[in-house]
Amino acid sequence: xxxxxxxxxxxxxxxxxxxxxxxxxxxxxxxxxxxxxxxxxxxxxxxxxxxxxxxxxxxxxxxxxxxxxxxxxxxxxxxxxxxxxxxxxxxxxxxxxxxxxxxxxxxxxxxxxxxxxxxxxxxxxxxxxxxxxxxxxxxxxxxxxxxxxxxxxxxxxxxxxxxxxxxxxxxxxxxxxxxxxxxxxxxxxxxxxxxxxxxxxxxxxxxxxxxxxxxxxxxxxxxxxxxxxxxxxxxxxxxxxxxxxxxxxxxxxxxxxxxxxxxxxxxxxxxxxxxxxxxxxxxxxxxxxxxxxxxxxxxxxxxxxxx
Numbered sequence: 001x002x003x004x005x006x007x008x009x010x011x012x013x014x015x016x017x018x019x020x021x022x023x024x025x026x027x028x029x030x031x032x033x034x035x036x037x038x039x040x041x042x043x044x045x046x047x048x049x050x051x052x053x054x055x056x057x058x059x060x061x062x063x064x065x066x067x068x069x070x071x072x073x074x075x076x077x078x079x080x081x082x083x084x085x086x087x088x089x090x091x092x093x094x095x096x097x098x099x100x101x102x103x104x105x106x107x108x109x110x111x112x113x114x115x116x117x118x119x120x121x122x123x124x125x126x127x128x129x130x131x132x133x134x135x136x137x138x139x140x141x142x143x144x145x146x147x148x149x150x151x152x153x154x155x156x157x158x159x160x161x162x163x164x165x166x167x168x169x170x171x172x173x174x175x176x177x178x179x180x181x182x183x184x185x186x187x188x189x190x191x192x193x194x195x196x197x198x199x200x201x202x203x204x205x206x207x208x209x210x211x212x213x214x215x216x217x218x219x220x221x222x223x224x225x226x227x228x229x230x231x232x233x234x235x236x237x238x239x240x241x242x243x244x245x246x247x248x249x250x251x252x253x254x255x256x257x258x259x260x261x262x263x264x265x266x267x268x269x270x271x272x273x274x275x276x277x278x279x280x281x282x283x284x285x286x287x288x289x290x291x292x293x294x295x296x297x298x299x300x301x302x303x304x305x306x307x
Contacts, residue, residue, distance in 0.1 A: 002270045002293070005029040012253075012268040013297070019258050020265035023240065028298040030267065033065055033287075034072045039151065040289035041232070042128075044084040044092065045279030052279055054289050055081045057097065057151045065294065067280070079103075080145060080152045083128035083185075083232070083275065085306055088135050095126035097145030097152030102126050102137065102166070114166055115173045121158040125151075128185045128232060128275070131306060133192060134213055135168030138176065140183040142200065163197065165214065176215050180205060185232035185275065189259075190239055190304050196222060198230045204243065204257075222261050227251070232275025232289075236301045240264070244288070246272025254288055269295055278303020 005011060010029040015021055038058035045052055052065040053075050062084075064075040080097035087093050092105040093114070100123045101116035114137060116123055125145025130138050142161045145152035163177035163186065177183065182200035188209070189196070195207045195216050204223040207216035222241075223230070229246040236242065239259040245266070246252050252272045256265035271291035279285050283302040288295040 002032055004031065014266045014268060015264070016266060017258070017262060017264035019262075020256055023236070023238075023256065023299060023301045024265065025298050025300050030269070031296045033070070033294045033296055034063070035293040037063070037292050037294075039274065040291060040294055041082050041274045042084040042095070043275060043277045043279075043287045043289045043294070044086060045277055045283075045287065046086070046090075047279070047281070048090065050281075052277075052287050052294075053084060053092070054275075054287075054294065055084065057082055057145075060098070063294075082126070082145065082151075083139075085129050085131055087131045087137070088133065093129055093131060093137060095129050095139060097125045100125055100146070100152075100155075102129060102139055114171070115164075118159060118164060118173050118175070124157045124159055124161065127183070130187055132188060132213065136214070137166040137168075138186060138195075139164055139166075140186055140197070142182045142184060144182075144200075167214075174214075177207070177219075180219075185230070185244070187233050187235050187241075188304070189235055190237050196233055196235070196241055198233055198243070200229070200231070204230055204233070204241070204261075223257055223263075228255065229272065230255070231273070234276055234278060235304045236278070237304055238301060240301070242276060242286070242303075244273035244275050244290075246274075252290070254286070267297060 008027040037056040041055040043054040050067040061077045062075040083095040102114045104112045124143045146155040184198040203225040206222040208218045231244040233243045241257040245255040253269040254267040273290040
């Protein structure tokens, strides 16, 4: 049973290295904003609405948290959506398990399918997505959403488990990373010279982005998970990587890594954290989608703006 901290600093916000101290607000505590989901995922912040939207995959719905009132309402139903982000025009971009596609929600509410196939075959179950500053949409395509009927519709994979890029000008889909088993969360460094990628069951990998910004090279291990379970990831403006984490009572939550890969902090939650994002008026409120609940923590560093 989760209970909020009764004093500051919150004992569930752990500093592992002095480099984490300036990133954290020592008189801020973890808050549980909502509970009752089956598997919370894909939080994305809409500053123009002062609202957070996130996915509840097995319940086949998306939810909306209003920061001003604290109210939670249903945003959308029927897609088994997983990861979400915004494009450079502020539109919602989503990975849908049920229909095995990546979509964009237009300003009038209409849904545009960005892609549902590659090389004439259906995608597996797009998982996480990020939009680069050039407008290109990068997404991972593991098979988690088609393994059974819990998070989508059961089916056999038609494609390898790879990472793709959708060209912003032509809409052409190209494969940018292959050979990483079960690719999951991904994000760019603040200057977009690096791409971080989670391998479920492995760890975090990092790649150099090519000069034209359309591909990657020089894959190396950034973090060995060592029994932990990383999932969604985000960077702050200083280049630190914040990763949704799980793997046991002392590992559930968010793990913070310095740019050199050293673990410098851990935000302990009673549930495994699948994904996270920075939001609030200054991008300094960390929202954490963790199993059955949504948590938040005010921090002292801004997240990288994705629009």
